[in-house]
Amino acid sequence: MAATSRTSAAAASLDPADPVDPVHAVAESLQPQLSLRERKKIKTRTAIRRATYRLIAEQGYEATTVEQIAEAAEVSPSTVFRYFPTKEDIVLTDEFDPIMLREMRSRPASEPPLESLRHVITEAARLSLVHDREETLQRTRLIAEVPALRARMMESVADTSRLLCDVLAERTGRERVDLEVRVFAMAVLGALHETTVYWAEHNHEDDLLDLIARTMNTLSEGLTLSTR
Template identity: 65%
Template sequence: MTAMAAESPTPLPLSLRERKKLRTRAAIRRATYRLVAEQGYDASTVEQIAAAAEVSPSTVVRYFPVKEDILLTDENDALLAARLRARPADEEPLESLRAVVLEAVTSALADEPEETRLRARLMAEIPAVRARLTETTAETAQLLAHTIAERTGRDTDDLEVRVFTAAVLGALREATVYWAERGQSDDLIPLLDRTLDTLKGGLSLRALP
């Protein structure tokens, strides 16, 4: 019998201070995307971002210690982990990750298409963004590894859990960069799906003509 998905706990309401923080972070992000789209990444300074978001430069740095973090960090990692935890208990880990990641990317493309495409392009074009992306991907992998360990009955620091989670997220990152390098002409979702199929089935030799 197929196990039912676990119910996610009802989140506690945010305090006024927490809501204000989220609004400030969102304003900084919107300002950054607008400036970068208009004048480019390198030309968009922290001071300009602060002015556009109507906050001080020190506030920008307090929320995002490096400029790349404005583009690459958000509050969705915890939500991703919660959705992963809510997948059917007997589902293969790769299929669980496939479901939650493709759902998240589909939502991002629908809700923030311009920002999502711009972020992917910057990943491909700006070395500092791509380097920071590697670091943030590792942080996300560490968070999701806890959930994968829970679901598979393994240790949080289990080598196989760490390798599996890092491999999946690293592959998805590379597929996104691949998409951006080719002008985003393809549909990203099938590319990510194909990427996970490659991890699942491995790489075979092409048949010789």
């Protein structure tokens, strides 16, 4: 599907070879009203994440400590914990949640919620693969391999689901606490979590965008009989 004009413009302005953190750049492109303080926060979070992934690549997840991350990112351990409550959060947290919510609100009001999510999630994945592929591969591989990350990821999915419920309630005229709203949000996000784990378990050999399309089709059409 075609990207929205704001997302397309942001993506077009980014060069895959640009050393600027892509999520940082996209976030700023889509949210130009960010204050200097917010931009500095994103820059600090980006530095901490980059240092974490670099250390994990060198010595493994378990051997990497918050103290080492802080030193590599040139911040204090207390600063790391101020931005990320746990080491797991450093690996799992990105800047895309607010972008997803913003883009969902920009979709046509008459568009079915699943189609809106299909568009937004596909575009976010495309941007991630184009501008941040290695970190995306490492993140999904770690989620598949490290039990602590898998457990924390499910908590993160629940947090994102609560945010998504607000947008879904706005679009459907329901209450955010309605069972149907909560089930729908968790169904989509849980399915996407399994999609990324499947992708990592199969050594990232599949096209992630194809897997996302299959996932969204399954949610839309249900589980059909195998033709094999």
